[in-house]
Amino acid sequence: MSRRYQKVQELLPQIRQILEQEMSQREVAESLGLKGERPVHDSLKWEQKKEIREYANNVDESQPGH
Numbered sequence: 001m002s003r004r005y006q007k008v009q010e011l012l013p014q015i016r017q018i019l020e021q022e023m024s025q026r027e028v029a030e031s032l033g034l035k036g037e038r039p040v041h042d043s044l045k046w047e048q049k050k051e052i053r054e055y056a057n058n059v060d061e062s063q064p065g066h
Contacts, residue, residue, distance in 0.1 A: 008043040015040055
């Protein structure tokens with residue numbers, strides 16, 4: 001895992017809190033000093049995919065015959 005990904009993952013709760021205050025993703029990235037084209041968008045997208053995979057795995061495990 002790259003250091004940038006780890007840094008963004010550590011900041012994810014703070015990112016969500018700031019987004020709730022109606023700041024744009026670009027403003028959040030600038031205020032936290034994140035680099036890249038769309039670091040906040042990419043990290044939120046990655047986190048959402050991760051949650052979907054975990055949910056799908058839990059559903060598969062709970063079905064009989066698996």
